[in-house]
Amino acid sequence: MTAPAPDTLRRGACPSLSAPMQTGDGLLVRLRPAAPALTADDMLVLADLSRRHGNGLIEITARGNLQLRGLTEASVPRLAEGLAVAGIVPQTGVAIEIPPLSGIDSSEAADAAPVAEALRKAIAAASLTLAPKLAIVIDGGGVLSLAGMAADIRLDAVEVGWRLSVGGDRRTARPVAILAEDRVIAGTMTAIAALAAIGPAARGRDLDVGALAAELGAASELTLSDAPASHPLGIHRVGGENVLGVAPAYGQMQADRLVALVKGLVACGAREFRLAPHRTLLVRGLSGESLADAEACAGREGVWCTDTAPGRSISICAGAAGCASAGFDTHAAADVLVADGRDLLDGSVDVHISGCPKGCAHPASAAVTLCGTVAGVGLVLDGRAGDAPAAVLPVDDLTPAIRRLGTLLRAQRKEGETARNFLDRTAPAALVSAYQGKR
Ligand code: SF4
Secondary structure: OOOOOOOOOOOOOOOOOOOOEEEOOEEEEEEOEOOOOEOHHHHHHHHHHHHHHOOOEEEEOOOOOEEEEEEOOOHHHHHHHHHHHHOOOEOOOOEEEOOOOOOOOOOOOOOHHHHHHHHHHHHHHHOOOOOOOOEEEEEOOOOOOOOOOOEEEEEEEEOOEEEEEEEEOOOOOEEEEEEOHHHHHHHHHHHHHHHHHHOOOOOHHHOOHHHHHHHHOOOOOOOOOOOOOOOOOEEEEEOOEEEEEEEEHHHEEEHHHHHHHHHHHHHOOOOEEEEEOOOEEEEEEEOHHHHHHHHHHHHHOOEEOOOOOHHHHEEEOOHHHOOOOOOOOHHHHHHHHHHHOHHHOOOOOOEEEEOOOOOOOOOOOEEEEEEEEOOEEEEEEEEOOOOOOOEEEOHHHHHHHHHHHHHHHHHHOOOOOOHHHHHHHOOHHHHHHHHHOOO
């Protein structure tokens, strides 16, 4: 069976198999396998397909999706066929996120997977027109809860059911109602139908929380844990087993290295792989004795496996190495930042290095963005890649400019101060001057 040619992606939509996104290095396809776990063979198939039908560059996104790059109109249908032959079924419809260890983490308050499945079916049956980037989080808690993941609509497991809230992460979302298990799908569908009634671009922030609460029965006061979620990178004890979180440097990996990584981890005992937020791949099946070997294998393939890896808070796109739209080498700039600007990389702020204003790697705002423009590399503070830069330098001046920013942070950051606190109390003009090399 021949898959149909892909449609052109409409603006703001997600680049799925049926609607890949045009980037400077060809078409980009984002996919999330419907199955929560991938076998080693699945991983090897994905690497092979990315090499045969794209340019072999594989990315894991901040939300734990896979991206294959460098595809063409002709090769996308062949990728779809290859996935079908391998039995890897991409998720379709509204993005519903659940903790990556749902159903196997004995410390979770509830298993989010069946709720997600039922909600997915209910949304499909309702045939509503919803915003292309609508995000739903169903957080059952546990070691790798999604407490910090923002969503238009979220459900958090509580003792008496699920708390429905809108427009934020667990701490910031506005609570609507507590839904008992037998009302959770109907109650959540009420909120989703309200979004559809507002219009095809409506997001969680647009909902009238008061009206919804009145309809669903207002949320009684309920204090949810505001403990920060663990970072998926590193070793986790889940029940009686070890789970190792590894992340390709800056979320990107060539297919050949992925193959070497998977084979090396399998030799250490790995038997299952799960995509996770923060560009992470969770590895199951490792014994306590094999963890050190698995970490060494990850290190050999340029993969991070500790949650203190300084590059973990940098989002970069393919850059000049893989995308014709890029104005500079984003990898090289990130390496300079890791070497000379570690004070910025304590995990308290997002840093974005984007080859062009499209900002593929981090559509949201970041504390610091370096962005390729026609005039050079722009510095954007607390903004998106497409925002007007506070200063622009020729590409050749970028490395010393990053080093000057690093020197400023080292000299002026107080003992114990986070990068976020430092940026909050520092005048943007000081950062711009350092970037430009002005006193
Ligand atoms: S943001 Fe990066 S990957 Fe996306 S189009 Fe621009 S240069 Fe290419």
